Amino acid sequence: MSKRNISVTINGSVYTRQVEPRLSLSDFLRGEQNLHGTHIGCEHGVCGACSILLDGVPIRACLMLAVQADGQELTTVEGLSQDDGTPGLLQDAFQDAHGMQCGYCTPGMLISAQALLADNNDPSLDEIKDAIGGNLCRCTGYVQIIEAIQLAATRLREAG
Numbered sequence: 001m002s003k004r005n006i007s008v009t010i011n012g013s014v015y016t017r018q019v020e021p022r023l024s025l026s027d028f029l030r031g032e033q034n035l036h037g038t039h040i041g042c043e044h045g046v047c048g049a050c051s052i053l054l055d056g057v058p059i060r061a062c063l064m065l066a067v068q069a070d071g072q073e074l075t076t077v078e079g080l081s082q083d084d085g086t087p088g089l090l091q092d093a094f095q096d097a098h099g100m101q102c103g104y105c106t107p108g109m110l111i112s113a114q115a116l117l118a119d120n121n122d123p124s125l126d127e128i129k130d131a132i133g134g135n136l137c138r139c140t141g142y143v144q145i146i147e148a149i150q151l152a153a154t155r156l157r158e159a160g
């Protein structure tokens with residue numbers, strides 16, 4: 001099948017690429033864009049490791065085709081860093097609160113937390129649990145992950 005042209009905004013930059021129609025968005029991001037922060041776990045929409053933001057909404061990149069992203073705006077975990085490449089506020093909070101063990105789930109957790117905090121900088125415990133409810137941590141580090149999101153929320157409020 002012939003390749004298709006797509007134009008997609010990723011972390012603020014526009015890319016025009018030719019892709020196979022059956023290429024998944026997760027494989028596109030990792031294989032064509034070298035954005036390896038988007039992890040692949042189950043490839044069935046279950047684990048959340050491949051979560052990215054599509055126009056600000058968390059989605060599973062393994063369940064979407066690259067051609068479906070044509071004309072859309074995507075944010076991967078790399079886009080949560082500061083402009084100089086140093087960790088952003090949320091990433092710093094995960095580090096300071098020990099919100100990761102092996103780190104495999106971490107990009108997806110960060111993306112889900114980012115979406116939550118973009119709308120709500122004072123989330124309740126239940127709201128945090130709900131926001132990351134679709135992200136599985138096989139190391140079971142949920143307590144520290146929740147504390148990291150609470151720390152990020154506190155810092156966001158302090159920053160005004």
Ligand code: FES
Nearest residue numbers: 041042043048062
């Ligand atoms: S790899 Fe996409 S949800 Fe698991």
Ligand code: FES
Nearest residue numbers: 101105137138139
């Ligand atoms: S830190 Fe290992 S899977 Fe979550």
